[in-house]
Amino acid sequence: MQSINLHVILCAINDFYFELAWIMDSLPQPVLQMHNISKSFGATVALSNVSMSLYPGEVHALVGENGAGKSTLIKIMTGIYQPDSGDIIINGNPTRLHSSAQAQAHGIAAIYQEPLVFPDLNIAENIFISHRRRGFLVNWGKMYRDAKKVLKRLDVDLDVRAQARGLPLAAQQTVEIAKAISMDVRVLIMDEPTASLSAHEVTQLFKIVRNLRAEGVAVLFISHRLEEVFEIADRITIFRDGELISSRPTHEVTREDAIRDMVGRPMGKVFQRQPSEVENVVLSVRDLSHRGKFEGISFDLHAGEVLGFAGLIGSGRTDIALATFGIEPAHDGQIYFDNKPVNIQSPRQAIKMRIAYLPEDRRQHGLVLPMSIAANITLPIMQDYANALGIVQNEKERQTAQDYREKLSIRTPSIDLPVRKLSGGNQQKVVLSKWLNTVPRVLILDEPTRGIDVGAKEEVHRLIDQLAKQGIAIMLISSDLPEVLAMSDRIVVIREGRQMGIFDRATADQEQIMGAAMGQLEMERDHA
Amino acid sequence: MKLLERYPWLRRWETLLFVILCAAVFINISLSEHYFNIDNLANIFHLSIEKAFVVLVMALVIINGEIDLSVASVMGLSASVLAYEFEKGASLESAISYAMLAGLACGLANGFFVAYLNIPSLVVTLAGLIAYRGAARILLEDRSVGNFPEWFTSFALDDVYVSIPTLLFVLVGLILIGTLVYQFTNLRQAVEEGAAFRFRKPGPVGLVLITVLAAVLVYMLALSSGAFEATTYVFAVLYLISLGILQFTNFGRYIYVIGNNRAGAEYAGLRVKQVKMTIFVMSALMAAFAGLMYAARVGNIRANAAEGFELDIITIVLLGGVSIFGGTGTMVGVGLSLLVVLNLRNGMSLRNINDNTRASVIGALLILSVLIPNWAQTIQRFLPRTLSGDNLTLDLENKEARESTETA
Numbered sequence: 015m016q017s018i019n020l021h022v023i024l025c026a027i028n029d030f031y032f033e034l035a036w037i038m039d040s041l042p043q044p045v046l047q048m049h050n051i052s053k054s055f056g057a058t059v060a061l062s063n064v065s066m067s068l069y070p071g072e073v074h075a076l077v078g079e080n081g082a083g084k085s086t087l088i089k090i091m092t093g094i095y096q097p098d099s100g101d102i103i104i105n106g107n108p109t110r111l112h113s114s115a116q117a118q119a120h121g122i123a124a125i126y127q128e129p130l131v132f133p134d135l136n137i138a139e140n141i142f143i144s145h146r147r148r149g150f151l152v153n154w155g156k157m158y159r160d161a162k163k164v165l166k167r168l169d170v171d172l173d174v175r176a177q178a179r180g181l182p183l184a185a186q187q188t189v190e191i192a193k194a195i196s197m198d199v200r201v202l203i204m205d206e207p208t209a210s211l212s213a214h215e216v217t218q219l220f221k222i223v224r225n226l227r228a229e230g231v232a233v234l235f236i237s238h239r240l241e242e243v244f245e246i247a248d249r250i251t252i253f254r255d256g257e258l259i260s261s262r263p264t265h266e267v268t269r270e271d272a273i274r275d276m277v278g279r280p281m282g283k284v285f286q287r288q289p290s291e292v293e294n295v296v297l298s299v300r301d302l303s304h305r306g307k308f309e310g311i312s313f314d315l316h317a318g319e320v321l322g323f324a325g326l327i328g329s330g331r332t333d334i335a336l337a338t339f340g341i342e343p344a345h346d347g348q349i350y351f352d353n354k355p356v357n358i359q360s361p362r363q364a365i366k367m368r369i370a371y372l373p374e375d376r377r378q379h380g381l382v383l384p385m386s387i388a389a390n391i392t393l394p395i396m397q398d399y400a401n402a403l404g405i406v407q408n409e410k411e412r413q414t415a416q417d418y419r420e421k422l423s424i425r426t427p428s429i430d431l432p433v434r435k436l437s438g439g440n441q442q443k444v445v446l447s448k449w450l451n452t453v454p455r456v457l458i459l460d461e462p463t464r465g466i467d468v469g470a471k472e473e474v475h476r477l478i479d480q481l482a483k484q485g486i487a488i489m490l491i492s493s494d495l496p497e498v499l500a501m502s503d504r505i506v507v508i509r510e511g512r513q514m515g516i517f518d519r520a521t522a523d524q525e526q527i528m529g530a531a532m533g534q535l536e537m538e539r540d541h542a
Numbered sequence: 543m544k545l546l547e548r549y550p551w552l553r554r555w556e557t558l559l560f561v562i563l564c565a566a567v568f569i570n571i572s573l574s575e576h577y578f579n580i581d582n583l584a585n586i587f588h589l590s591i592e593k594a595f596v597v598l599v600m601a602l603v604i605i606n607g608e609i610d611l612s613v614a615s616v617m618g619l620s621a622s623v624l625a626y627e628f629e630k631g632a633s634l635e636s637a638i639s640y641a642m643l644a645g646l647a648c649g650l651a652n653g654f655f656v657a658y659l660n661i662p663s664l665v666v667t668l669a670g671l672i673a674y675r676g677a678a679r680i681l682l683e684d685r686s687v688g689n690f691p692e693w694f695t696s697f698a699l700d701d702v703y704v705s706i707p708t709l710l711f712v713l714v715g716l717i718l719i720g721t722l723v724y725q726f727t728n729l730r731q732a733v734e735e736g737a738a739f740r741f742r743k744p745g746p747v748g749l750v751l752i753t754v755l756a757a758v759l760v761y762m763l764a765l766s767s768g769a770f771e772a773t774t775y776v777f778a779v780l781y782l783i784s785l786g787i788l789q790f791t792n793f794g795r796y797i798y799v800i801g802n803n804r805a806g807a808e809y810a811g812l813r814v815k816q817v818k819m820t821i822f823v824m825s826a827l828m829a830a831f832a833g834l835m836y837a838a839r840v841g842n843i844r845a846n847a848a849e850g851f852e853l854d855i856i857t858i859v860l861l862g863g864v865s866i867f868g869g870t871g872t873m874v875g876v877g878l879s880l881l882v883v884l885n886l887r888n889g890m891s892l893r894n895i896n897d898n899t900r901a902s903v904i905g906a907l908l909i910l911s912v913l914i915p916n917w918a919q920t921i922q923r924f925l926p927r928t929l930s931g932d933n934l935t936l937d938l939e940n941k942e943a944r945e946s947t948e949t950a
Contacts, residue, residue, distance in 0.1 A: 341809065361811040371809070379809040382802045384869065393799065393810045396792045404791035448810070 042069050043106060045232050046091070046122065046201050051100035053086055060086040061256045063100070068201055068232040073223060075235045075243040075264075078253030078276055084236055087253075088203050091234075092124050093117040118144075121200035123193075127209045129186035133179035137161065140178050141192045164192045167229070168222050182328070184215035191222060195231070202226060203234045208242055209465055212326035212493065213528065220246050238465065239494075240269055252276055276468060285475040287482075287501050289519060293317040295353070296487040297369075297456050299338070302347035307333040308511035311347070315456065315487045320478065322502030323491040325531045330511035331491045332374055335458045338489075339371040340364040365394055370454035372445055374461045374491075376438070380445040383434040387426060388415035390433050391447045418447035422477065439470025446477065457481065458489040463497060475501060495524050507531050555863035555915065559878040566882055570889035577892055584701075584769040586888045591698075591773045591839070592617065592832040592848065593855050594880055598784040599821075599828040600859045601876045605788070606821055607801040607868025608656060608663035612670030613829040614851035615678070616648045620833035622678035625687035625843040634691055638834060645830020646823065648674055653822035657815040663822075671852065679845040688842025697772050698838035704767040709760055716756040719782065773835055785873035797821070801868030857904060858883050861911045882907075 044067035053061040061083045068074055076084050089095040090102070093111030101108045104120050111117045114124075131140050138161035161174040170188050178189065187207055194202055204223075208216045223233055223246055237243055243250060244264060251261040252275040259275045260267075295314045303309035308330035315321050323331045337344040340358040348355055351367055358364050364371070373379035381390055392399050392411050399411050415429040422443045426436060433444050442462065449457065459478070463471040478501055482488055492498045498505055505522055507514040507530040514530040570577040587594070596613050603610045620641040627637035648670060655666040704712075788794040796817050800807045807814050837843050862879035864871030883904060890900045 361809060362813060365811040373809055378803070379805050382799050382806050384802055385799065389795065389799075393807075393812070396795060396812075400792040404793055405786075406790060406792055406795060 042071075044068060044103075045070050045105060047101075047103035048087070048091070049101040049103060051087070051090060051097045051102075053090060053095060053097050059256050061090075061097075064253075064256075064258045065100075066251055066258060066261060068234060070200065070230040070232050071227055072248045073227055073233045073235055073246050075237065075247035075250045076253065077237070077240070077243055077250065077272060082253040082276075083256040084253055085205070086256075088124060088205055088234075088236070091117065091122060091201070091203060093122075118197060121198055122203070123197065123199045123201070124203035124205060125187060125190040125194065125207060127206040129183065129190045131178040131181070131186045131189055134177065136175050136177050137172055137181075137189055138174040140189050141174075141196050143193065145197070160196070161192070164196045167195065167225070168192060169225055170218075170222065182215070183210050184212075184218060187211075187219065188222065191226075195226070195229075199231060201232045201234065203236075205236045206238065206465070207235075208237055208239060210327065212328065213531075214326060216242060238467070240272060243272075244269065273468060285472055285479070285500060287320070287475070287479045289503050290318045290320070290482050292319060292503075293485065296351070297338070298350045298353075299334075300348045300350070302334065302337060302344045302349065304333060304337055304342065304344045304346075307342075308337075308508070309346075311508075311513050313506055313513075313516060315489060317455070317487050318482050318485045319504070320482050320488045320490050320502045322498040322505040323489060323508060324495065324498045324505050324527050325493075325508035327493055329508045329531070331508050332460055333511075334508070335371060335460055335489065335491060338364070338456075339369060339458060341371075365452055368453060368455040369458070370394075370449035370452050370456070371458040372449055372460060372462055374464070376441055376445055376465075380448075381433050381441060384432050386415075387419070387424070387429045387431060387433055387436075387444055388412055390444050391415050391418055391451055393448060394452050414451060415447075418443075418451065422447055423473065437467075437470075439466035439473075442466050442470065442474065446474070450481075454486060456487045456489070458491070460491045461493065462490070463492070463494065495527065499524065499527070555911075556872065556875045556878060558914070559862070559875060559882060563878055563882045563885065566885045566889060570885060570892070573889065574892040577889060580766055580769045582888065582892075584766065584771075584774070586884045587774045587777070588771060588839075590854075590884055590887075591771075591777060592836045593851055593858070594777050594884075595780065595832040595835065596825075596829050596851070596855050597858050597876060597880055598780055598873075599825045600855050601862065601864055601871065601873060602784070602788060602797055602821055603663075603825050604856075604859050604864050604866065605801045605868055605871050606797045606818065607804065608818065608821070609667065609856070609866075610652065610663065610670075610822065610825045611667040611852050611856075612648065612652060612674055613825060613832075613855060614848045615671045615674035616645055616826050616829035617833035617836060617848035617851060618845065619648065619674045619678045620645050620830035621837040621843045621847045622681045622845055624834060624837055626681040628690065629685075629687045634694055641834055642827065642830050644677075645826045645833070648830075649823035649826025650819075652826060653819035656822060657818035675845075675849070678847070682843070682845040684845070686842050686844045690837065690841065695838050695841055698835055699771060701768045702770060702772050702775065704763055709764055712763060713756060713760045716759055773839075781873070781877060785877075788873050793817070793820075798869060801870075803869075854883075854904075857908050861908055863911070 046068040048064060048066050051061055051064045052059075064083070064087065066074075076087070078084050086095065090097050091111075092114045093116050094114055096110075096112070102111060103109070104122075109120065111120070111122075117123075132143065135143070138157050141161050141164060142157055158174050165172055165174065165188075168188065168191065172185060172188065178186065181189070191202070207219060211219060220242075223235070226233055227248075235243070235247060244267075247264050249261065249263050250267050250272060252259045252272060254276060260271075293316055296317050297315040298313070299315075300312050302311040311334055313321065323334070325331050333342065336342045338349065338358070340360045340363055343357075343359050349358060350356065351369075356367065358367070358369075361371070377383060382393070388411050392414055396406070399414075400406050412429060418424065419426065419429055424436075424440050424443045424447070426440060433441055436444065446462075462478070463474050466474070475497070478488060478490065490498065490501055492501075499519065499522065503519055505517045505519065505527060507517065507527055509531055517527060517530075576582055596617070600610060600613065623644045624634075624637045624641040627640050628634060632640075652663070652666055652670055655661045656663045788797065796807070796812055799810075799812065800814055800817055804814060833848060836848055840847070858879050859871075859876055860866060861883065862871060862876035864876065886903060886907070887900055890903065
């Protein structure tokens with residue numbers, strides 16, 4: 015009996031270990047582990063003791079305000095920075111990455127908001143641009159076949175012989191992803207890939223991401239848009255001030271949790287603006303057209319009103335703004351300012367009429383990056399800061415900059431700092447200061463909260479509300495639908511350069527506006 | 543490194559140029575007894591004064607993100623127009639005005655094509671370089687014209703004697719100008735951003751410094767009495783004016799802004815086209831004026847006058863720390879680089895080093911002026927973190943942050 019018992023027990027123990035080993039084997043191994051990573055720049059701690067793992071076949075979202083340490087972590091993962099302490103473990107082996115080429119050799123690749131494609135090469139050439147094994151001659155046939163194969167794996171339809179120049183941003187990104195997977199990528203880092211994409215393009219991108227996940231690629235997804243994060247991610251990791259705050263499976267996290275973890279304080283919903291009282295019409299536009307860009311645009315803009323412009327990216331909203339501001343004057347139609355017909359041919363004329371335009375591309379069109387905050391703020395009305403000899407009165411200029419620094423709480427050690435050194439949100443406040451300083455009556459805001467963190471975004475929203483209360487007429491172009499809905503009194507929806515209608519805020523909802531922007535209304539009408 | 547943290551201006555290109563200048567002067571003194579002699583020093587300027595004039599405007603052109611290759615041809619054309627009219631029997635006064643008008647026409651043409659038709663200035667002014675020289679050749683063919691009236695050549699050739707009352711007058715003027723310049727300038731600011739100077743009132747130390755500087759200048763002026771030509775003094779005044787325009791006026795600010803970010807300037811409502819037009823006209827007018835000076839100094843003019851000068855001029859501007867991509871650089875740097883180049887040339891010719899070697903040395907210096915800042919950055923990247931420049935800027939910001947919280 016005893017021996018039998020012993021045998022049974024031994025068997026059981028044996029089975030248990032066998033089972034355990036089997037379980038251990040079948041547990042997924044992380045493909046990339048960051049272990050106690052720290053990194054500081056001088057006195058600034060960018061990352062302190064961060065540990066996280068990426069598993070194959072998982073979409074891992076990384077969220078946090080600007081400056082939370084996400085970019086530093088990515089740069090360490092791709093070998094651009096070396097950590098001060100901590101280990102990078104790839105497939106269980108501690109590894110040191112000294113360059114991005116080395117990271118690539120380990121199957122770690124990153125794509126960014128702005129794709130890095132070579133415009134004069136075709137898609138296939140772009141995909142295979144950094145392949146090491148190349149003969150003396152290009153085997154074009156094989157390259158096109160392979161490129162097609164790669165794109166097929168992503169389930170996208172692109173002509174591999176097409177030149178990269180002029181491809182939409184989304185297609186350029188696809189090319190970059192194809193480039194990465196053609197090099198056998200196992201970890202794909204996507205740094206704000208959706209920031210410049212329209213809703214439809216985001217859906218397409220997500221389809222690709224899901225394909226990659228099914229192939230067992232670990233995707234690290236970084237985005238400022240929480241809806242997207244919740245839609246695509248399996249796990250959400252939140253960073254704040256260089257520390258990892260939480261890392262949980264998506265179904266255990268709510269939107270409110272995520273925002274609270276990011277900013278470290280509970281936050282209300284998106285700032286809700288009270289509708290304003292309509293005053294007299296300042297600007298009215300009748301049948302404005304610009305060949306190839308937009309046509310038949312008509313709207314009235316009242317003092318104290320926020321008029322939202324919704325639509326997909328590339329639908330022509332920015333072009334309407336550019337025409338109103340005189341950068342690309344319209345070909346047809348009429349603009350009335352104070353009920354008088356006007357012909358705005360240059361930004362200078364527009365500024366004289368007290369129209370201001372906060373451009374979509376802050377860095378290219380909004381700022382002179384190497385110059386000081388003060389110099390940037392006074393730029394449009396420099397002549398008011400110079401004496402009869404044309405000599406700039408620095409005291410006056412600095413006073414203005416100082417005022418706006420306080421009014422808009424621009425966080426900077428000094429107004430002499432070049433704007434290049436500010437965070438996105440503070441840079442945007444500088445551009446806003448620059449235009450508020452011209453005392454505008456019409457303020458056109460083109461994507462005013464793109465790429466800025468949650469806190470700064472709310473500050474901008476409150477500011478827009480204040481400005482409207484002061485009687486400034488505001489045109490708000492935004493691809494952030496909740497933002498347009500929360501901030502606008504009325505919403506103009508533009509689709510492919512045509513005005514789909516003006517919706518009242520009281521009656522409009524997201525589905526209705528999205529439907530109009532994507533042309534569903536028109537289809538329904540056709541059927542009816 | 544501590545030192546660099548406390549005095550960021552030590553990291554400026556201008557500082558390095560100043561060190562190079564001191565080294566060049568020191569070597570020249572030790573190698574040749576003829577060097578530190580007032581006549582030789584005057585000669586340094588005398589032989590290149592026309593180039594120096596054009597350098598001043600070329601700096602504005604390049605900071606604005608453009609280039610003007612046609613300056614030497616404009617110089618040649620203006621000198622040729624002068625010679626041609628004079629040869630035909632026109633009075634010199636009217637010949638001078640025709641020459642300046644020719645310069646104006648060249649400038650308008652350059653400016654029109656660059657600013658209003660958006661053709662790259664490299665192409666437009668290269669065409670200008672060929673076309674204006676061609677015009678000069680049509681006018682003078684292979685003749686040589688000289689025998690200008692005495693009053694004209696004396697401007698460039700005769701030394702100016704300075705009297706005691708003049709000196710006193712200049713002394714007062716210098717103190718006034720110095721105070722103004724010091725008030726408006728603050729080299730401590732704007733390590734990388736040439737345009738961001740800051741207003742500061744001079745303290746007692748500053749006033750003493752200005753006075754000493756002015757006194758030294760006046761003393762040198764007294765010493766130099768009878769050594770320098772009028773053109774050199776004209777250059778000094780023009781230098782101060784162009785420094786003032788670039789650093790302290792809104793026009794100067796526009797030049798920097800457009801050079802940095804043309805699209806941004808347009809979106810801010812700046813008159814980009816007018817600014818570019820103005821600059822090209824200024825450049826051609828200055829070149830035409832320099833062409834007249836050349837005629838006055840050399841005394842007879844052929845169609846190939848001033849040929850090849852544009853390369854020297856651009857070299858001096860770039861060596862002065864002006865970026866070929868536009869947007870950065872200061873007049874202080876350009877002035878220093880002018881002195882460096884002229885002194886090196888002079889020193890080498892005193893040692894009988896031939897012309898080709900001299901050209902090679904200047905070329906090498908230009909390459910180094912681009913390489914040294916690049917190397918400095920690379921070295922900083924590989925130094926331990928406590929020494930790196932990144933850290934330095936961050937510390938600098940923290941220091942400013944502390945200062946601003948203290949004042950708040």
